[in-house]
Amino acid sequence: MITWQDFSTPVGLYKALPPDWPVNYWWHFAFFTVAILVFVIAMVLAAIYIERRGMGRMQSRLGPNRTGPFGLLQPIADAVKVLLKENLVPAMADKPIHWLAPVIAFFPVLLIFAVVPFQNGALLADLSIGILYVVAISSVTTVGVFMAGWGSSNKYSLLGAMRNVAAVVSYEIPLALSVVGVVLIAGSLSLNDIVLGQHIPFILLQPLGFLIFFTAGCAEINRSPFDLMEADSEIVAGFHTEYSGMKFAMFYLVEYAEAIALSAIITTLFLGGWKGWWLPPWLWFIIKTLVVFFVMVWTRTTLPRVRIDQLMALAWKFLFPLALLNLFITAAQVLVWPDGLPWVAVIINIAVMVALVVIWSRFFKVGWGRVNV
């Protein structure tokens, strides 16, 4: 029975409808499409605020604090400013590609959230291949980025786009391999099932997988210290040097939405997703996502940037072998102890992670870097 009280909240409204109602199928998609859009935009605004204020604090300055209470309205003011700006397209640009690039870059980021559970069963589509879908769809953004770099007719843009393609192609592999460990333990590719399978957060069972996933993810979305594609001190703004106005806003949105998407995936895979005590599950999900994002802000203010050949060396010589080893170790554990002794496995895995990282970093050399010309 539907009561007016149920309509007071969107979730209540959604639950109030009978599951066999013929419109329910479409209603589900309509509701979650809107919810994801609102979620992404709101989270991006929150992320911009957290990044700017957090960075301000870490850099012994205040950060934006004039617009609204504690500067809370600063992201909105920035968004309005950037939307009102003139839309400039370089004369020599490849116009259709230049126009389409932000759109193509933005859509995959939104699509990632289709399989992310906000709470138990609350997701747009509970795909049985969820995490595979995420890994596949997330690299499509690169196409948009490369279109932006190519279509801008700017050498900085092209350099930035080339760096991005190189980084994504390399880092996809350790990224996907580190996910497989989680999938082996959870026994499912569906993100909802992975969250349900986490009796203890997988960060404890898969510490090495978490490190690799976090590092490779940061490299793939070009967060610091791997932000070579828009290295502001080297190639001005990288692939979006020639963008302004609404199209620049789209790229800005993509940048933060990607960071939020990565945080959300890390939360789901390794930090227990929406699971938590006292607070409602969706709130737990948002809190954990923002905490992961905060760690990214933290690394951004702390670390210098690596060079392109060092970025490649890290992917192929460090992360890739470790991800393979992690996969074998996890597979052996799942084979030997299918469902026993999680806490022993936690201790073993953390010890293995420390040993592997320490030993491998002794042998890891990034190379010389100079070419004779």
Place this chain on the structure above:
Amino acid sequence: MTTTQEMTLRTEPFVVNFGPVHPSTHGVYRMRATLDGEVILDIEPVFGYLHRGIEKLAEERTYTGFIPLTDRLDYLASMSNNLGYCIAVEKLAGIKVPERAEHIRVIMAELQRIASHSIAVGAFVNDCGAYFTPFLYLFREREKVLDLFDMVCGQRLTYNYMRIGGVSQDIPPEFLPALEKYVNHMTPFLNEFEFFLKQNEILLARAKGVGILPNQAAIDCGISGPVARASGVNWDLRKADPYSIYNRFEFDIPTGEAGDCYDRYRVRVEEMKQSLRIIGQAMKNIPDGPVRADVPHIIRAPRGEAYGHIEAPKGELGFYLVSDDSIAPYRCHIRPCSLINLTALREMVRGWKVADLIIIFGSIDITMGEVDR
């Protein structure tokens, strides 16, 4: 080039402009870089965008009237410029500077060295991609030096404090306690800064072995200052040709071995520590007395010529003055340390990547006001 010839795709080098308006060129410096992908084949420096004809302007002004213009040379080290010019004129006119003024001059010059190196190190780490954090911390410390300068001369950037035969005014009574407080604060700050940055893996990977300037090449190019000392050239005018009262102080000349970017960064930080040592000694021994020799307002130097040089923060800053027995110099030539240090840039960057070009350039530490004059 061999790598590109083996490929089936036809590739060609392309030219990228870095500057004159670019986030990392430290002023209106322009580099036309020929790139093979990311590798730098050649660079061609273009400068003169900030040329104001300061050397010619000296011929139109009285000897004292030129002091404010020296502020505009290396605007991050105005005190040193003042000092270099005043020493040259004093040599030309044979003026003896009072003891107290000499001590004040040394304190100011060393404070200026700390301020200048703060920016040099901060900007260098910033070029490495550490997103403004070390830069802003060092900027905060530089502010304290500027506050001290503000106290003695009321200016924060273009001081115009030194006069021929002394300094323009005595230091206020609250200056020495404030200076002591600063020195006591700065020593632990530098240690803390070093603790965070000295062994940073990414900084080591980026800066160690990068942009090597061999010892002999440094001597051949006439490189001076921290860049030369990082290459192992033990050449510091404060020891090699002591001016003012530097022969009375105990301090070391930090030198590097490899001559790479990392050594240049290290030498600068060590020099800041040595400067603090010198300030501590000068502060203790500062005598009472006049701060300015009895010099007429309009100086008429005897016919002849003089070359006064000092160890400015960026290298050997020289003023060559020719007098024709009038109230203005017949010719004033400035030996700009920034420009001469830049001559080694091409050999240092060839074969490195774009990202290295930025940090090698940053590690030379130039000020365009001095390069273009």
